[in-house]
Structure formats: structure tokens, C-alpha cells
Amino acid sequence: MFSLIARWWQERIIRRSTVTGQQWQLAFARLPLLNRLTKDEKARLTRLAILFLHEKSLEGARGLELTSEMKLTIALQACLPVLNLGLDWYRGWVSVIVYPAQFIPERNFVDEFGVEHSARSVLSGESWHRGPVILSWEGARLSGVIDGYNLVIHEFAHKLDVLNGDANGFPPLHRNMDVSQWVTALTEAYNDFQNRLNTWNDVPIDSYAAASPAEFFAVFSEVFFERPDILNHYYPAVYEQFKQFYRQDPIVRLPD
Ligand SMILES: [Zn+2]
Numbered sequence: 001m002f003s004l005i006a007r008w009w010q011e012r013i014i015r016r017s018t019v020t021g022q023q024w025q026l027a028f029a030r031l032p033l034l035n036r037l038t039k040d041e042k043a044r045l046t047r048l049a050i051l052f053l054h055e056k057s058l059e060g061a062r063g064l065e066l067t068s069e070m071k072l073t074i075a076l077q078a079c080l081p082v083l084n085l086g087l088d089w090y091r092g093w094v095s096v097i098v099y100p101a102q103f104i105p106e107r108n109f110v111d112e113f114g115v116e117h118s119a120r121s122v123l124s125g126e127s128w129h130r131g132p133v134i135l136s137w138e139g140a141r142l143s144g145v146i147d148g149y150n151l152v153i154h155e156f157a158h159k160l161d162v163l164n165g166d167a168n169g170f171p172p173l174h175r176n177m178d179v180s181q182w183v184t185a186l187t188e189a190y191n192d193f194q195n196r197l198n199t200w201n202d203v204p205i206d207s208y209a210a211a212s213p214a215e216f217f218a219v220f221s222e223v224f225f226e227r228p229d230i231l232n233h234y235y236p237a238v239y240e241q242f243k244q245f246y247r248q249d250p251i252v253r254l255p256d
Helices: 002-015 021-029 032-036 039-055 068-079 119-124 137-141 151-164 179-198 207-211 213-226 228-234 236-246
Strands: 057-060 095-099 125-127 133-136
Touching: 002 039, 021 068, 039 068, 057 068, 068 095, 068 137, 068 151, 095 137, 133 137, 133 151, 137 151, 151 213, 179 207, 179 213, 179 236, 207 213, 213 228, 213 236, 228 236
Parallel strands: 057 095, 095 133
Antiparallel strands: 125 133
């Protein structure tokens, strides 16, 4: 019964959306990453984005006026990781705060979970446990262009990570997943990634992934969606685990 009501309510929100077909088309056109989705996936992503914009509060900070175009750009990318998981995976918080560009002076700091953040995340985005997601528009605007970097996916991956407590690269896994396989795949890849950095034998993945297991999960999630070919080439075991976790197989979306 409850799910019927929830479903009816969701349909009502989607029906009442004031975003026009043309606005959606423009938003998709600005995000080449999403062009790889099937028609059905695009339709489901659109529905999720409407519900996301209804449930979450997106606010500009430092004088930034958020246009509906900007909101769609953020919502569509934010919803991609949960396309086959559902919005419930973003439960427990409401705000997305968007700064124009750099919003915290350049410095390293250690957050409440003992995670050290350096220039990149400090300057472009943060994702706090139960707190708001903080993004820079500059970073969000440059995301979704298939270069392997995606600030929006990065920050929302942190939100999935902290669903079961600390930010440690260990989100709640599905029942059919094997915890030891996850731990083995990610630990081996994390160690290998750090070794490669130390021996100048690095892979085409942002070195920020070496900062901590939490950043490793967030950065590798960016690569999973943006450049699944790279992730699968260097770390096939991680790709396989992410495929099971996100319930998506982005590599099949790549052109032949
Ligand atoms: Zn991060």
C-alpha cells in the first residue's frame, strides 16, 4: 500500500515538472557522457532528475544565481550513479550548495572522519556525512565531457560511501555481492595505484585517488562512468565490483 502511494506521489511530481522537453534536450546535449545511454536509460534518468530536484534543495552561494539549466546539469550527473539503485541511496541529507568557483582558501585540512583533503577537493567540492554536498559550478560545468574527471559523480560517490558510516571506500554492498571480493579488489588496486605513482609508472587516472581509500572510491567512480575502458584495462577486478555495486556496465555503452 505504502509503495503504491509513494509511486502515485512520484508520478504526480513528474507530471507536474515544469521543465520543458527542449530544456532536457539542451541539458543532455551539454553532457556528452549521457549520450551513451539508451533511450530507456535517458528516460529513467530524466525521471530521477525531476525527483532529485524536488527532494533536494540546490542553492547558489557567494552570489551565484543557479539557473534551471545549471540545476539540470547537476541533477542529471548526480543521478547517473543511482540510475539503477534509486534515489533512496541519497537519503539523509537535503542540500546541494553550489559555489561559483574556488570556495575555500588553498590549504590542506583533515575533516571529522580523519580524511585529509588537499587542493583539488577543497577547491572544487565536498561531500559531508549527513551534511550538504558542496560543489563548485566551475567543476560541475566542466564535468560530463568524457575526460575521466567528473566532480559531480565524485562528490555523490562520497555520499554513497558514507551511507554505512565513515568515508572509507566501502559503501553498503548488495546482498548478492561478496564483501571479501570487494575488499581484495579495491585494496590490491589501491596498493598498486600508489606503487605506480611512487615509481613514476602511473596510469591515466587522477593521482588524487591515492589520497585515501575514500578518495580512491570517489575518483575511481568518476573513471568508471567517464572512462570505463581505462578502469577495465588497468583494474578489471575493480571494474567488476563497481559493475555489481552500481548495477551498470558502462563499457557496453562505448562505441565500437
Ligand atoms: Zn573527494
